[in-house]
Amino acid sequence: GEDVEQSLFLSVREGDSSVINCTYTDSSSTYLYWYKQEPGAGLQLLTYIFSNMDMKQDQRLTVLLNKKDKHLSLRIADTQTGDSAIYFCAESFMFSGGYNKLIFGAGTRLAVHP
């Protein structure tokens, strides 16, 4: 069945780049997403990439997609303490009736230290 896997923890120094990796199984996914969850808060949409793209840049965020390997990554440049959160990778799974659901990874906890 569909599955999304992520590493669970990443620790970086403030000002360095962070790279969070994700693998997914459903090759028919049209969109892949990154959501951010701060402590006690909901799921905030960070960015997304369409499956026919290899890369998308949005200010400090760079998303790379390797569709052949079903590998997605999120790079955060110049990581700040405010970036400390859990980052969820998600793929959009389409049901046969045209509706969709999101399948989430377990989330990567990013800790930024001085």
Next chain:
Amino acid sequence: EPEVTQTPSHQVTQMGQEVILRCVPISNHLYFYWYRQILGQKVEFLVSFYNNEISEKSEIFDDQFSVERPDGSNFTLKIRSTKLEDSAMYFCASRGPGLAGGPTDTQYFGPGTRLTVL
């Protein structure tokens, strides 16, 4: 910026009681969802809702669960007889014309309701 809202933020209930979790989706959205996240586990899809009916549901969404859009703005999740294992964070999401140029596929989430069943 339009956002999805949910109430209450935290609900504590006794096992066997009924609970109703409420959501106000983004106003021009057409598709509505409930997900849940049991502590320490992945966010899981429960149900999707379109045109006043359930479009898809997961195995988790059994007869104890129901959804309703009672008045054109609210979207509710009812659990008829809560069990200990229903304790989780419940997220509502909506989808429609994308915000800020996003695709129509994109789901926007509310802040969640933490349900604690004692």
